[in-house]
């Protein structure tokens with residue numbers, strides 16, 4: 265075994281020199297063109313299929329692919345799983361990333377692609393392709409920032425692996441029975457705190473781990489957030505053989521890029537340009553509210569539109585989410601609220617209920633800003649704009665562009681149309697929104713708050 269040195273960032277690195285760098289392929293520039301043939305969302309399954317096929321045939325779309333899933337060299341059992349899920353062609357990120365992810369010897373990957381463009385399938389198929397099904401030991405570990413996202417990723421592992429013998433287990437809070445001593449499952453999906461705990465207690469033996477995936481990698485590596493815990497997990501991985509490290513996200517802000525490259529050395533990189541970060545299917549609006557209280561009134565007046573499909577309302581504080589939801593409920597509206605102060609069972613029940621469409625409006629915090637994939641969500645409201653100080657950068661009132669992108673990305677999934685509405689209520693919030701607009705190079709259009717008919721018409725048009 266190579267001798268190890270711990271460097272200033274806390275990484276253990278082999279003292280010997282590493283392999284030659286791989287030339288990083290770049291995603292071609294995409295233009296801003298309207299996807300061809302885009303139409304309304306879920307009016308019928310048939311219509312959606314036609315729309316998707318059109319978009320997947322448009323070389324400017326992030327959903328475009330020249331290849332078929334067969335051409336990506338996947339095992340027959342996985343192809344069956346993919347088709348069983350209703351996928352017919354890979355998306356651009358799948359087409360680009362899969363050959364690099366599956367090539368031998370395994371090479372690390374830092375992959376970036378817009379929200380809702382199919383990153384999950386790319387890393388799930390890699391995990392399922394790399395494990396040895398005859399060995400009952402953990403071989404692929406995937407970390408995500410929330411239990412909701414970990415559960416969703418697991419549902420993709422199970423669906424894609426339906427025709428394989430894969431065994432899976434969660435590393436999320438309050439999931440394993442108290443006395444559990446050893447996990448034999450091959451794929452483990454979880455959150456960093458619980459994963460660290462289970463590895464420390466030797467419930468997870470990482471000695472056979474070959475693939476380590478970070479979904480929402482920029483968030484998982486952020487030094488102000490989950491970075492330490494993620495690094496702890498990495499430092500417990502075996503050093504007797506190479507472990508393929510796979511980082512995926514829709515965003516990789518400058519302050520984590522260098523750390524990401526160190527975390528996944530010599531990685532193949534697929535990167536987006538700043539002007540490609542948001543998908544065109546999401547139409548962005550804002551509403552001028554008079555003050556904090558007026559934001560609530562406007563939200564209530566939007567209820568009819570919020571429930572045309574499903575909506576997610578993002579607030580800065582848990583208390584705001586609870587307060588709004590209690591008030592709206594008391595006024596006879598059906599809404600749910602979800603945040604990190606609720607216990608595990610309650611969180612699972614709330615997100616499952618929302619997924620099933622039992623509630624059409626979910627009021628929440630940044631806890632589910634990332635990754636959550638619910639196709640019926642056609643509206644996102646930023647009741648409070650996301651700010652950098654929510655990431656523990658005390659006093660920093662700049663808008664948090666990455667969180668904004670992830671929040672609005674809960675709609676407009678895989679070529680669907682969606683709407684985002686920002687509430688601004690004073691000069692400060694207006695300037696913050698202007699900064700977001702500038703950073704993304706996309707116009708955020710004003711909607712009148714006092715003309716309900718115009719509002720409704722504009723929004724319905726945006727969803728067409």
Ligand SMILES: Nc1ncnc2c1ncn2[C@@H]1O[C@H](COP(=O)(O)OP(=O)(O)OP(=O)(O)O)[C@@H](O)[C@H]1O
Pocket residue numbers: 350351352353354355358377378379380381382383384385513514634635636637639673677678
């Ligand atoms: N090739 C495909 N054909 C059809 N649908 C697909 C394909 N790949 C993925 N999807 C669907 O697209 C949706 C979005 O995929 P996914 O959740 O992986 O997006 P993502 O890129 O991880 O987004 P985010 O950055 O928000 O996490 C999912 O509902 C998924 O089932």
